[in-house]
Amino acid sequence: MYSSMSMCMNKTCNLEILGLCFTVSINMRCICPSVIFGEDVAFGGVFRCTVGLRDKYGKDRVFNTPLCEQGIVGFGIGAAVAGATAIAEIQFADYIYPAFDQIVNEAAKYRYRSGNLFDCGNLTIRAPWGCVGHGSLYHSQSPEAFFAHCPGIKVVIPRGPVQCKGLLLSCIADQNPCIFFEPKILYRAAVEQVPTEAYTIPLSQAEVIQEGSDVTLVAWGTQIHVLREVANMAQEKLGVSCELIDLQTILPWDTETVCKSVAKTGRLLISHEAPITGGFAAEISSTVQEECFLNLEAPIARVCGYDTPFPHIFEPFYIPDKWKCFEAVKKLISY
Amino acid sequence: ILWLGPDSNLFGFGIFGALRQQPFDSSEEKPQFPGASAEFIDHLEFIQPNVISGIPVYRVMDRAGKIINPSEDPQLSKEQVLNFYQKMTLLNTMDRILYESQRQGRISFYMTNYGEEGTHIGSAAALDPRDLVFGQYREAGVLMYRGFPLDLFMAQCYANVDDLGKGRQMPVHYGSKDLNFVTISSPLATQIPQAAGAAYAAKRENTNLAVICYFGEGAASEGDAHAGFNFSATLECPLIFFCRNNGYAISTPTNEQYRGDGIAARGPGYGMMSIRVDGNDVFAVYNATKEARRRAVAENQPFLIEAMTYRIGHHSTSDDSSAYRSVDEVNYWDKQDHPISRLRHYMTARSWWSEEDERSWRKQSRKMVMEAFEKAEKRHKPHPDLMFSDVYEEMTPNLVKQKEAMWRHVQQYKEHYPLDAYAK
Numbered sequence: 060m061y062s063s064m065s066m067c068m069n070k071t072c073n074l075e076i077l078g079l080c081f082t083v084s085i086n087m088r089c090i091c092p093s094v095i096f097g098e099d100v101a102f103g104g105v106f107r108c109t110v111g112l113r114d115k116y117g118k119d120r121v122f123n124t125p126l127c128e129q130g131i132v133g134f135g136i137g138a139a140v141a142g143a144t145a146i147a148e149i150q151f152a153d154y155i156y157p158a159f160d161q162i163v164n165e166a167a168k169y170r171y172r173s174g175n176l177f178d179c180g181n182l183t184i185r186a187p188w189g190c191v192g193h194g195s196l197y198h199s200q201s202p203e204a205f206f207a208h209c210p211g212i213k214v215v216i217p218r219g220p221v222q223c224k225g226l227l228l229s230c231i232a233d234q235n236p237c238i239f240f241e242p243k244i245l246y247r248a249a250v251e252q253v254p255t256e257a258y259t260i261p262l263s264q265a266e267v268i269q270e271g272s273d274v275t276l277v278a279w280g281t282q283i284h285v286l287r288e289v290a291n292m293a294q295e296k297l298g299v300s301c302e303l304i305d306l307q308t309i310l311p312w313d314t315e316t317v318c319k320s321v322a323k324t325g326r327l328l329i330s331h332e333a334p335i336t337g338g339f340a341a342e343i344s345s346t347v348q349e350e351c352f353l354n355l356e357a358p359i360a361r362v363c364g365y366d367t368p369f370p371h372i373f374e375p376f377y378i379p380d381k382w383k384c385f386e387a388v389k390k391l392i393s394y
Numbered sequence: 395i396l397w398l399g400p401d402s403n404l405f406g407f408g409i410f411g412a413l414r415q416q417p418f419d420s421s422e423e424k425p426q427f428p429g430a431s432a433e434f435i436d437h438l439e440f441i442q443p444n445v446i447s448g449i450p451v452y453r454v455m456d457r458a459g460k461i462i463n464p465s466e467d468p469q470l471s472k473e474q475v476l477n478f479y480q481k482m483t484l485l486n487t488m489d490r491i492l493y494e495s496q497r498q499g500r501i502s503f504y505m506t507n508y509g510e511e512g513t514h515i516g517s518a519a520a521l522d523p524r525d526l527v528f529g530q531y532r533e534a535g536v537l538m539y540r541g542f543p544l545d546l547f548m549a550q551c552y553a554n555v556d557d558l559g560k561g562r563q564m565p566v567h568y569g570s571k572d573l574n575f576v577t578i579s580s581p582l583a584t585q586i587p588q589a590a591g592a593a594y595a596a597k598r599e600n601t602n603l604a605v606i607c608y609f610g611e612g613a614a615s616e617g618d619a620h621a622g623f624n625f626s627a628t629l630e631c632p633l634i635f636f637c638r639n640n641g642y643a644i645s646t647p648t649n650e651q652y653r654g655d656g657i658a659a660r661g662p663g664y665g666m667m668s669i670r671v672d673g674n675d676v677f678a679v680y681n682a683t684k685e686a687r688r689r690a691v692a693e694n695q696p697f698l699i700e701a702m703t704y705r706i707g708h709h710s711t712s713d714d715s716s717a718y719r720s721v722d723e724v725n726y727w728d729k730q731d732h733p734i735s736r737l738r739h740y741m742t743a744r745s746w747w748s749e750e751d752e753r754s755w756r757k758q759s760r761k762m763v764m765e766a767f768e769k770a771e772k773r774h775k776p777h778p779d780l781m782f783s784d785v786y787e788e789m790t791p792n793l794v795k796q797k798e799a800m801w802r803h804v805q806q807y808k809e810h811y812p813l814d815a816y817a818k
Contacts (some may be wrong), residue, residue, distance in 0.1 A: 094598070119598060130587045130621030134629075137591025141526065141605075143598065144590070157617070164581045165588070171784045172562035173569045173577035180787055210785050215507065234787040263790070311790045343810055 064277065093231070094120050097131050097148030105150060106187055106246050132158035136166050136236070139181035144231060147321040149186040152240055153200040158184075166236040167211030167217050180234030183227070188216065188240035190332050190378055195371035198243075201280070201333040201364075203309045206238055207342060213237040213262055214309040218249040225260030226307060233262060242281040260319060265313035267320065271302035274391055275320040277329045277343060279306045282379065286330060289384040296385075299392055309339055317343060318350045325356035326391040330379050335363035357394035360387040397667050397685075397697075416449040439687070448655030451702055452660050452682060453672035457731050459739025468684075471745050478519065479741060480755065482511035482734050485535045487759045488544065489707075491767055492551055492565075496711040500771065501551045503565045505627055509674070509706030511535050512733025513638050517681025517701075520687060521606060527575045527605045528585035531566055532638065532705075536608070540573040544763060548770035555817050561776040586622030586635070590696075592633035596692055604687045606634040611700075612643025614657045623664045626696035633696040634686045635666075638673065640705035645718040656698035666698050673701030674733040699737055704731070777817040778804075 095109060101123045103110035113121040124131050128149055135147035149155045156160075162184070170178035190199045206214045213235050217223040223241065230237035269285070269290060276286045283305050290301035302320050306312060321327045327347055329340035340361040347359060362379040370377055418426045425434060454466045461467045470478075489506040496504040507514065514535025521527075527536055530801025534547070549556035551565035559569060559577060572577050576585070577594075589607035613619060614637055626633045637657040641648055654660070661668025666690070671678045679701055686697035704727040708715045715724070741747035782797045783789060804811050 092598075093616040094594075122629070125621075125624045127621045127624065129592075129618055130625045133584065133587025133618060133621060134591035134594070134625050137588030137593075139591070140588065141592035141595035143591075143595040145595075160522075160581060161584060161587070161618075165579065165584050168579070169577075172559065172563050172567070172579060172788065174558050174562065175784045176558055176569050176571040177577055178787070213786075310790060312785075312791070 082304055090128035093144035093146055095146040096122050096124050098126055098150045100148055128154055128157040129161055132161040135182050136179045143179045147184045151188040151198055152188040152202050153197045155186055163209045167209050179236050182236040183230045185239045186248045187243035189242045191244045196368045199369040204333055204339045207310045207339050216240045216280040218305050219249045220253050225258050229259040229262050244281055263308045263311045263313055265316040266305045268305055271300040271309040273300045273324055274326040274388055275302050275324045277304045282330050285381050288381045292385050293388050314346055321347050321351045322354045325354050328360040328387050330362040330384055332364050335361055336366050338363050357391045360391055362387045397669055398704045440682035443654055445655045449658045449670045451670050451672050452516055452678050453675045454677040455675050455736055459736040468681055478515050479737050481515050481539050484759045485511055485538050488763050491763050501565050503711055505566045507532055508535055509704045509727055512676040513679055513701045513703055514675040515539050516634055516676040517683040518682035522678050524574055525603050525630040526605045528589040529578055530609045531578050533608045537568055537575050542570055544766035548766045552770045554773035555776050560780045583609055583616035583618040586619050587625055590622050590626040590631050593633035594629055602691055604632045604690050606636055611657055612651055626667050627664045630694045631696055632690040632694050634690055635698045637700045638739045639700055641701045642705050644709040656700055661698035666696050668698040670700045671702030674731055676733055676737055775816045
């Protein structure tokens with residue numbers, strides 16, 4: 060019988076503790092014992108996600124690896140192929156690229172190319188993701204678009220502690236290799252009441268967080284909180300009713316929920332921190348105009364980062380903040 | 395066998411072994427750095443990499459198949475040795491026929507194993523059949539030794555309906571779950587860190603099994619190789635790294651691939667037990683692999699075996715190696731230092747194999763291969779629905795839609811699609 064983690068017994072929990080301790084804990088005691096590894100995982104991790112796990116579960120299950128992302132993911136794939144539930148941590152999503160070959164050419168294609176003889180479905184890769192106020196080029200990136208183009212993996216991004224636990228547990232249980240991006244700004248900022256028992260949130264299902272009739276707003280991760288404010292502003296200042304959707308899973312994504320909403324509202328705004336060109340909003344926009352062309356009252360709006368590397372001192376100007384999104388809603392309404 | 399451990403003195407001074415954290419004490423004259431435990435030295439001296447007389451090549455037989463040091467003879471039974479020989483020659487026969495079939499346009503691509511049969515059979519024989527094998531693409535003999543039938547080799551090359559891989563990959567990308575041979579993938583060296591992870595998982599499960607990972611000397615230049623070596627040593631994995639150093643990576647000779655003393659010399663740098671063997675000597679390969687396996691499992695540490703050999707064939711059917719090497723060079727290896735003929739000399743010296751046996755086996759093995767070949771040619775290709783499955787464990791909605799769209803299109807334009815060749 061699973062006994063609750065002492066720090067999260069029916070009280071408020073922030074994303075980092077919730078994000079890891081619970082979910083990994085739950086998996087670690089289940090039939091298929093998990094291993095969690097990566098740089099600095101043993102002492103608790105640079106974001107404290109793995110604090111306490113080594114003492115509780117042992118050094119053979121919670122361990123440091125050498126500083127080598129291609130090794131971390133390659134090792135994780137091999138462990139998963141051999142039957143272990145492998146949770147590989149990449150210290151920042153900005154550093155995932157050395158592992159790109161292992162993720163795209165190996166993990167994603169393992170089952171297909173072997174005719175289902177072999178697979179690495181037991182692999183979950185976790186990485187801190189997104190802007191944090193001062194992260195600059197290499198501690199702020201949102202690389203989901205690179206991986207959205209890769210059939211065979213799943214890409215999942217939670218907006219808060221409750222979703223983090225449910226989605227991460229789903230990823231770990233899912234028999235496909237998953238990449239789980241954790242919005243690092245929310246590690247300390249987001250605090251929520253989280254149920255102590257295990258629960259999963261289904262993958263590839265977008266959530267309509269708030270219903271509305273005039274404009275559909277789509278985002279994921281941190282940007283959901285920005286759009287929530289924008290929805291309030293739109294209601295108060297413009298009398299406009301917004302329907303807010305958290306995509307949650309980037310790949311495979313829930314086209315049905317988004318298209319159903321746009322068929323109703325006729326207006327769509329998609330927002331993400333990642334640069335606009337080739338960003339995931341482009342895929343959503345393209346699919347929606349195919350499926351909902353005659354429903355559209357205005358061109359689909361994308362409010363995203365500029366096509367620059369993520370800057371340091373210019374972050375306040377770079378990010379798709381609520382004013383930019385609010386302005387875009389105004390244009391959608393008045394088209 | 396002499397293993398080169400990380401503490402050995404080959405380069406004229408001690409190579410540092412595993413670090414031990416000890417309390418810092420500045421009253422001691424020894425260095426206190428956490429990163430290395432060694433003595434101080436007061437004169438400037440660069441370490442000379444020893445390439446001229448590098449790590450020696452372990453062998454059991456001379457080039458004429460005669461045992462050199464009787465205590466190293468594994469003394470395998472006649473039955474085992476005949477099996478080695480027949481597996482090596484069957485592989486050779488299959489290679490000849492399938493290479494030719496590509497030339498005739500029957501299959502799209504092929505890679506032969508000429509000259510490296512000893513590395514496959516010697517190592518495969520030394521393993522437990524449950525040991526997981528991660529290969530690169532030139533290890534078909536390992537699969538053959540384990541009993542993969544000719545029909546399934548052919549099925550994969552023809553991508554027909556019997557292919558375990560469901561027709562999704564180019565020829566020679568074999569895989570077998572039953573025989574514990576992980577499906578081959580084209581990207582080089584990606585299997586190396588994966589093998590470390592699989593070995594770690596095996597260690598945790600207390601299976602007492604090892605993992606073996608094959609790669610060429612070219613793939614050893616990839617970052618993934620460095621990653622795999624380092625991870626396996628630091629995480630104490632029961633793993634054998636088996637490098638086939640066959641002299642060429644397509645057209646690139648070894649002196650353009652590396653400047654150090656081959657791949658074996660890198661092992662001590664990672665804190666890894668290492669050895670170099672004569673890859674054309676099936677007994678040397680067998681002995682080294684057997685001992686490496688025993689110790690890898692008993693001691694939970696990786697072993698690096700560099701098997702020196704020669705790639706007699708072209709890189710693949712897309713290559714013509716006369717563009718970068720001489721026919722004389724190739725002939726030397728084919729005629730004067732070949733794993734198959736060396737073993738045959740060993741067998742004939744013991745009267746275990748006669749001219750008649752050779753003639754009859756050549757005929758029989760060729761017949762076996764031709765039968766499998768002719769059968770495979772006639773089979774249908776897999777059903778095109780299999781293009782869409784196994785991308786994920788489950789079929790996702792977008793793929794259901796795309797599959798339906800494909801069939802609607804193909805129905806409409808069916809005369810332009812080769813439906814007759816495919817299963818209905």
